[in-house]
Amino acid sequence: MTHQESGYKQASRRLGQYIAAHGMRVSMERQILLRMFCTGRRKWTVAELVSQAEKEHICRATVYNALRVLTEAEIIRVCSPAGASRKTEYELNETGQNRIRMICTKCGRQTELKDTGIARLVGEKKYSNFVMSRFELTVYGECKVCRKMKATK
Numbered sequence: 001m002t003h004q005e006s007g008y009k010q011a012s013r014r015l016g017q018y019i020a021a022h023g024m025r026v027s028m029e030r031q032i033l034l035r036m037f038c039t040g041r042r043k044w045t046v047a048e049l050v051s052q053a054e055k056e057h058i059c060r061a062t063v064y065n066a067l068r069v070l071t072e073a074e075i076i077r078v079c080s081p082a083g084a085s086r087k088t089e090y091e092l093n094e095t096g097q098n099r100i101r102m103i104c105t106k107c108g109r110q111t112e113l114k115d116t117g118i119a120r121l122v123g124e125k126k127y128s129n130f131v132m133s134r135f136e137l138t139v140y141g142e143c144k145v146c147r148k149m150k151a152t153k
């Protein structure tokens with residue numbers, strides 16, 4: 001399983017929960033849009049989304065509707081544009097997801113691991129007096145660059 005696939009599965013599950021909770025119908029078009037966000041993990045402007053969606057025979061109004069639902073479900077979010085371009089961009093909202101970070105104790109470099117066996121293991125744990133919504137896990141050690149530097153010294 002690739003990271004992107006598992007990211008899509010997780011996002012798709014969250015969307016499913018949101019749809020069920022709000023009594024909405026399951027829409028194929030929303031799933032296609034969601035997959036676009038999960039594949040490549042890039043930012044999308046509305047114009048880009050519309051043009052990409054049109055290739056899948058999804059009309060503009062449906063794209064707007066799907067964006068609203070995905071934003072409300074906090075699966076995607078609006079990211080404020082950095083440059084001079086004032087176009088609204090959307091990206092996958094990963095803050096609500098489980099996180100596993102690796103931090104190098106030498107240089108402070110942080111890398112993120114996504115949905116490995118560990119995430120599943122921790123995520124499926126049940127506690128009698130606590131309901132987990134998400135978790136963060138940090139693994140400390142030495143990164144590849146620092147290890148290489150040590151080896152050449």
Ligand SMILES: [Zn+2]
Pocket residue numbers: 104105106107108109142143144145146147
């Ligand atoms: Zn390092």
